Amino acid sequence: MNVxxxxxxxxxxxxxxxxxxxxxxxxxxxxAGMEVRKTMVVGDIYKDxxxxxxxxxxxxxxxxxxxxxxxxxxxxxxxxxxxxxxxxLIENNMALExxxxxxxSRGYEVTPVNRAQALVPKCCEVLNNDLGTAPCMWFSHKxxxxxxxxxxxxxxxxxxxxxxxxxxxxTFNTDIILTKNILVQGIGESFLSDLxxxxxxxxxxxxxxxxxxxxxxxxxxxxxxxxxxxxxSTFHFPLEGLYSLAGKYIVGEDCETLDELVxxxxxxxxxTLATAESCTGGNIARLLTAQAGASSxxxxxxxxxxxxxxxxxxxxxxxxxxxxxxxxxxxxREMAEGVxxxxxxxxxxxxxxxxxxxxxxxxxxxxxxxxxxxxxTKTEAKLLQFGANRRQQNIDRSTNQxxxxxxxxxxxxx
Amino acid sequence: MNVxxxxxxxxxxxxxxxxxxxxxxxxxxxxAGMEVRKTMVVGDIYKDxxxxxxxxxxxxxxxxxxxxxxxxxxxxxxxxxxxxxxxxLIENNMALExxxxxxxSRGYEVTPVNRAQALVPKCCEVLNNDLGTAPCMWFSHKxxxxxxxxxxxxxxxxxxxxxxxxxxxxTFNTDIILTKNILVQGIGESFLSDLxxxxxxxxxxxxxxxxxxxxxxxxxxxxxxxxxxxxxSTFHFPLEGLYSLAGKYIVGEDCETLDELVxxxxxxxxxTLATAESCTGGNIARLLTAQAGASSxxxxxxxxxxxxxxxxxxxxxxxxxxxxxxxxxxxxREMAEGVxxxxxxxxxxxxxxxxxxxxxxxxxxxxxxxxxxxxxTKTEAKLLQFGANRRQQNIDRSTNQxxxxxxxxxxxxx
Numbered sequence: 001m002n003v004x005x006x007x008x009x010x011x012x013x014x015x016x017x018x019x020x021x022x023x024x025x026x027x028x029x030x031x032a033g034m035e036v037r038k039t040m041v042v043g044d045i046y047k048d049x050x051x052x053x054x055x056x057x058x059x060x061x062x063x064x065x066x067x068x069x070x071x072x073x074x075x076x077x078x079x080x081x082x083x084x085x086x087x088x089l090i091e092n093n094m095a096l097e098x099x100x101x102x103x104x105s106r107g108y109e110v111t112p113v114n115r116a117q118a119l120v121p122k123c124c125e126v127l128n129n130d131l132g133t134a135p136c137m138w139f140s141h142k143x144x145x146x147x148x149x150x151x152x153x154x155x156x157x158x159x160x161x162x163x164x165x166x167x168x169x170x171t172f173n174t175d176i177i178l179t180k181n182i183l184v185q186g187i188g189e190s191f192l193s194d195l196x197x198x199x200x201x202x203x204x205x206x207x208x209x210x211x212x213x214x215x216x217x218x219x220x221x222x223x224x225x226x227x228x229x230x231x232x233s234t235f236h237f238p239l240e241g242l243y244s245l246a247g248k249y250i251v252g253e254d255c256e257t258l259d260e261l262v263x264x265x266x267x268x269x270x271x272t273l274a275t276a277e278s279c280t281g282g283n284i285a286r287l288l289t290a291q292a293g294a295s296s297x298x299x300x301x302x303x304x305x306x307x308x309x310x311x312x313x314x315x316x317x318x319x320x321x322x323x324x325x326x327x328x329x330x331x332x333r334e335m336a337e338g339v340x341x342x343x344x345x346x347x348x349x350x351x352x353x354x355x356x357x358x359x360x361x362x363x364x365x366x367x368x369x370x371x372x373x374x375x376x377t378k379t380e381a382k383l384l385q386f387g388a389n390r391r392q393q394n395i396d397r398s399t400n401q402x403x404x405x406x407x408x409x410x411x412x413x414x
Numbered sequence: 415m416n417v418x419x420x421x422x423x424x425x426x427x428x429x430x431x432x433x434x435x436x437x438x439x440x441x442x443x444x445x446a447g448m449e450v451r452k453t454m455v456v457g458d459i460y461k462d463x464x465x466x467x468x469x470x471x472x473x474x475x476x477x478x479x480x481x482x483x484x485x486x487x488x489x490x491x492x493x494x495x496x497x498x499x500x501x502x503l504i505e506n507n508m509a510l511e512x513x514x515x516x517x518x519s520r521g522y523e524v525t526p527v528n529r530a531q532a533l534v535p536k537c538c539e540v541l542n543n544d545l546g547t548a549p550c551m552w553f554s555h556k557x558x559x560x561x562x563x564x565x566x567x568x569x570x571x572x573x574x575x576x577x578x579x580x581x582x583x584x585t586f587n588t589d590i591i592l593t594k595n596i597l598v599q600g601i602g603e604s605f606l607s608d609l610x611x612x613x614x615x616x617x618x619x620x621x622x623x624x625x626x627x628x629x630x631x632x633x634x635x636x637x638x639x640x641x642x643x644x645x646x647s648t649f650h651f652p653l654e655g656l657y658s659l660a661g662k663y664i665v666g667e668d669c670e671t672l673d674e675l676v677x678x679x680x681x682x683x684x685x686t687l688a689t690a691e692s693c694t695g696g697n698i699a700r701l702l703t704a705q706a707g708a709s710s711x712x713x714x715x716x717x718x719x720x721x722x723x724x725x726x727x728x729x730x731x732x733x734x735x736x737x738x739x740x741x742x743x744x745x746x747r748e749m750a751e752g753v754x755x756x757x758x759x760x761x762x763x764x765x766x767x768x769x770x771x772x773x774x775x776x777x778x779x780x781x782x783x784x785x786x787x788x789x790x791t792k793t794e795a796k797l798l799q800f801g802a803n804r805r806q807q808n809i810d811r812s813t814n815q816x817x818x819x820x821x822x823x824x825x826x827x828x
Contacts, residue, residue, distance in 0.1 A: 013450045015441025016626065020432055022455065027429025036427045038462065039455040041436065048452065212430065275717070281703025282696030285717040289695025292771050292805055300723035302716055303689070303699040309714035309757050313727060343723050357706055391706055 001172040003029055004056035005039040008049055008067035008077060009151055012041045021066050024157055032165045033177040033225060034062075044068060049080055053146070061144055062168060067151035069117075069134040077148055078137075082121035085139055089119045092126050095135040102133050124148075127163040131155045136163060145171060175225045180237045182220040183252045183261060185404040189213045192246065199241035207237070215396035217258060217404070251407045258403035259287040265410060266297040266347075273406075274345035275301030276314050276335040278326065279353035279369055283399050299345045304335065310352075314338035327352050327364055329381050336374035336381075347409070348374045349402045353384075355394045369398045373405045380409060415586045417443055418470035419453040422463055422481035422491060423565055426455045435480050438571055446579045447591040447639060448476075458482060463494055467560070475558055476582060481565035483531075483548040491562055492551075496535035499553055503533045506540050509549040516547050538562075541577040545569045550577060559585060589639045594651045596634040597666045597675060599818040603627045606660065613655035621651070629810035631672055631818070665821045672817035673701040679824060680711040680761075687820075688759035689715030690728050690749040692740065693767035693783055697813050713759045718749065724766075728752035741766050741778050743786075743795045750788035750795075761824070762788045763816045767798075769808045783812045787819045794823060 005025050011017045022039045029036055037060055042048040049068070056063040068077030082089050096118035103110045117133045120126055127136040127147075134150035136159045147164050149156050168174070184192060189211055193200075200209055206226065212219040222237050243250065252261040266273055275284050285301040288294050302313045307326055310316040315338040316331055324330040335350035353369030360366035367386035372379055384401060386394045419439050425431045436453045443450055451474055456462040463482070470477040482491030496503050510532035517524045531547045534540055538551040541561075548564035550573045561578050563570050582588070598606060603625055607614075614623055620640065626633040636651050657664065666675040680687055689698050699715040702708050716727045721740055724730040729752040730745055738744040749764035767783030774780035781800035786793055798815055800808045 012437070013440055013453065014444040015437045015439070015450075016624075018432060018434055018437040019453075023426070023429045023432040025429070026427055030428040036429075037457070038466075039427065039433075041453040043451070052452075210430075274723075277696075277699075280700075281708070281712075282691075282699030282715060282717065283704075285691075285696030285719075286694075286700050286809075289717070289719065289769075290697075290806060290809065294695070295719060295773070298695075298719050300717045300719040300727065301696060302727065303696065303703070303714045305699075305703065305709060305712050305714040309688075312758075313714065313716065313756060342727060344726075355703075359709070392704060395700075395704065 001033075001061050001168075001174055002035040002037045003062045003064060004037055004060040006049075006052050006056060006063065006065045007039070007041045007151070008044060008065065009041070010043045013043050021151060021153060021156055024153065025064060025066075025160060028157075028160050028165060029064075031177055031179060031223075032169060033175040034168065034172075044076060046076055046080060049077065050084065053080070053084060057141070057144060057146065061172065063144070063146045064164070065146065065148045066156055069148065069150045078120065081124075081137070081139065081146070081148060085121060085123050085141060087121040087123035090122045091115075091118050092120045092135065093118075094128060095120060095126050098128055098130075098135070099133045127159065127167070129155060129159055130162075131158050138164075138167065169228070173228050176228055176230055176232070178224045178226065178232075178235065178237075180222045180239075181254060181256065182222070182239070182242070182250055183255060183258060184218045184220055184246065184249045185216065185251050185258075185400070187218075187246070187249045189218050192218055192249070196242055196245050199245055202241060203238065214400075215393065216400045219256070251404050258400050258407070259291070262403050262406060263288060263291045263294065263297075265407060267293065269410065270297075271347055271410065272297050272299050272345040273347045273349070274299045274339045274343035276339035276348065276350040277301060277303050278305060278310070278335070278351055279355045280351045280395050280398050280402070281305065281355075283395050284349060284351070284402060287399065299343050302339055302342075304352075310335065314342065325364070327354060327368055327370060329370055329383065332370035332372040332381050333374075333379050336372035336379055340374055340376075346375065347406060349406055350374070351398050351402055353394070353398060355391045355398075356388060357391060360388070367394055369394065369401075371398060371402045371405060373402065373409045375409060378409065380405060415447075415475050415582075415588055416449040416451045417476045417478060418451055418474040420463075420466050420470060420477065420479045421453070421455045421565070422458060422479065423455070424457045427457050435565060435567060435570055438567065439478060439480075439574060442571075442574050442579060445591055445593060445637075446583060447589045448582065448586075458490060460490055460494060463491065464498065467494070467498060471555070471558060471560065475586065477558070477560045478578070479560065479562045480570055483562065483564045492534065495538075495551070495553065495560070495562060499535060499537050499555060501535040501537040504536045505529075505532050506534045506549065507532075508542060509534060509540050512542055512544075512549070513547045541573065541581070543569060543573055544576075545572050552578075552581065583642070587642050590642055590644055590646070592638045592640065592646075592649065592651075594636045594653075595668060595670065596636070596653070596656070596664055597669060597672060598632045598634055598660065598663045599630065599665050599672070599814065601632075601660070601663045603632050606632055606663070610656055610659050613659055616655060617652065628814075629807065630814045633670070665818050672814050672821070673705070676817050676820060677702060677705045677708065677711075679821060681707065683824065684711075685761055685824065686711050686713050686759040687761045687763070688713045688753045688757035690753035690762065690764040691715060691717050692719060692724070692749070692765055693769045694765045694809050694812050694816070695719065695769075697809055698763060698765070698816060701813065713757050716753055716756075718766075724749060728756065739778070741768055741782055741784060743784055743797070746784035746786040747788075747793050747795050750786035750793055754788055754790075760789065761820060763820055764788070765812050765816055767808070767812060769805045769812075770802060771805060774802070781808055783808065783815075785812060785816045785819060787816065787823045789823060792823065794819060 124137040132155040139146040255261040356366035372381040541550040546569040553560040669675040730748040770780035786795040
């Protein structure tokens, strides 16, 4: 069963907006066992949309279209689809009630322009859009399906998860897809691949493995494909072989990112955290505080960018900075211990390094980073050497390294 | 002169990678005065690539293709293009020297697999890829052009800017496009549009205006289209009318973002900054420190997430927190002044608020945010009320509001 995606919008063709809709839809469809054959972006031009729809309907089992559903006059998808399927626009009761419900909840009257959002081609089935006024429309045509969705990302994603994918699965009797993420850190992708090859070769044919490396972390994603009537409780991913070969590099399961894993771990264990960041410049704090509920464990942090702040706000000794420099094991340890004393948390993270592109020396080139993690009983520090020309990448890799070291400290793992 | 973009790669169709190449290319082409008609993504499948290339070559003046150029066997673009244009693969001297140069600089020997990267269709012109081993290939065919680029984003972008766009401009004698950004803050998009309508209507026909709103900021982008031989020194964007109508809302020109504007302003004026962040959780610090050279003005910051840290690290009075609460004008002022005293900077920013989704009360609902900026002589505080259900959006809007207030304080503008 294969799918073509068509995203409509001039803003995509001028590069004003990154087309995250295509990747979100592709990811959700792939995770649900469907194959995306092609994606296209066209502008708000009748002929271009028509040609794209016509081509896709000849080549794919299902065609998903986003955009062109607003109440303004340059939004032409509904008229075009009505004509393409030889239908006519009529007012749909469910769609109108939805528009009225949403306007009422915001305290507005429904204007004629907004009422027009309830007009849909007679031949389609409306799938209710709980989050917005633009309708989601399902067309069945000669054994194929076309679905038109609004282009607003959060409405589109909600509709995909709650309306479109379940109905596509039912219509096409697709396989069940199960996935499992395993976060691996401290080993390069190619070494990891060699190390776990015996396990990979032993995987059953319906389980696939993908490597997703990002900023010093490798996410292993296992995907199992099962018949649509398979009894799910009897299925388990075969992970024993992976753990016996590479257990020391595995920092967590079932998370997409290390900041999510740290968040989950600290909440579960009731431990508090404070941070002392120099080269990561607040990136560690903002990744944790971007997650709802961070206040239950995150006390705060110091972004100690200058040496004065390392001294005044963290209590790093002046002599340490003079004798060993700001980027040194001695300094990073005093930062980690200092922030615990000052901010009073169970655990701390400290980073100091030269993110680049300037500031390097022969002895400490750009990309030299010291990271420490500390508890009341133990402080671990580590030297890292990253590349010279990638400031943001150095920040991201330092951040992931710090998160992984913290997880290892909490779980008493080296 | 119009362009179709084809991005090749299975990783795009499964949604593992967001297709930023399409938006980067679209943005650069649009900025250079070319029209992107359509973009397509296809997988590493011979027939699908062939059909996409064939369709695009019939419809567009220029076709840009990314991906499928690596040395591994699933990368098939070169073979396909050679066949499509009726040519044959030969070793290209310039491409081989480029591979050898790059391997030498990394201290590796060129293996036969890598040497194969210098094979290109005989009929193409190689545009040198200074940043990587995959060649960029330019095909002329019946008055149309196809360019094949590597899919690695930074190589692609460098080639677009330095090789492909200049050559397209020369080949098609395209117009010159000049752009100017104006950052506007403190007024909603629709009010701004009404306010500056007289100026907008007076713009010459070759100057277009676009509104790019993001997180409480509106970027106005002016684009002028001039004939390719126009004497550039005689052209000026007509901004007087805009400033006389909306000058009080304009915070800067010629930057893409407010963090870039703050960075530039502080470097130019030789002023130092420190931050005290609660609800923004380090986001302000990390946006500034993400820019090379931030150490010349950024002393550091405190992420004061808990009340204890607001007291211990910033010196906010215990009674203030008890009497007025953490989210209050009194607290945010003490945070801004406290971080200046503790960290010793010319200017400070402080934020405190309820980012959500939890933590709101009837009196202070989710989205209530206080922001202060402070110099040695003046502290300004402002209350903002954002929406309830968007944690990240509240963080981003608070961040932009803080940056705009800082710019106004520096420039003595209300």
